[in-house]
Amino acid sequence: MLWPSIALLTFVTLQRLAELIYARHNTTALLARGAREHAPEHYPFIVAMHAAWLIGLWFLAIGRPVDPVWFVLFMVLQAMRLWVLTTLKDRWTTRIIVLPGAALVTKGPYRFLSHPNYAVVVGEIAVLPLAFGMPLYAAIFSLLNGIILAIRIRAENACLQQSTT
Numbered sequence: 001m002l003w004p005s006i007a008l009l010t011f012v013t014l015q016r017l018a019e020l021i022y023a024r025h026n027t028t029a030l031l032a033r034g035a036r037e038h039a040p041e042h043y044p045f046i047v048a049m050h051a052a053w054l055i056g057l058w059f060l061a062i063g064r065p066v067d068p069v070w071f072v073l074f075m076v077l078q079a080m081r082l083w084v085l086t087t088l089k090d091r092w093t094t095r096i097i098v099l100p101g102a103a104l105v106t107k108g109p110y111r112f113l114s115h116p117n118y119a120v121v122v123g124e125i126a127v128l129p130l131a132f133g134m135p136l137y138a139a140i141f142s143l144l145n146g147i148i149l150a151i152r153i154r155a156e157n158a159c160l161q162q163s164t165t
Helices: 005-034 039-061 068-090 118-130 137-165
Strands: none
Touching: 005 039, 005 068, 005 118, 039 118, 039 137, 068 118, 118 137
């Protein structure tokens, strides 16, 4: 049965495209308000890894059954993603953009984690392939994502530390 896998991948693809549009809008608005981008050199690697992950799923997961337990976990992650987006509102971007003088967000999921968006992404990178019964794919992309996030979080923490001191 093709339609469950196609429906799920279509949902994720449209979600990611909508988020890129939202992020671009927010980035433009933040920069217009005097914000600055930090550590952009790793951003193309993030985009490439996420694109490869999703494109690979389109090639390898079509027609595979969707495991209901992993699917539910993936949908819980989507609710958490929405919580992050609604908490950050116009400050959510896919880049490291810092608005001078703006306080760090400490409400919503940020009460519990420094980087809840990255926690969601870690889950998604693993859980979606697992929903399609692809543990090796999940492991490979989780490793790649972990390497990129180690660089990203270190860069983000450094610039946030500088902007709050």
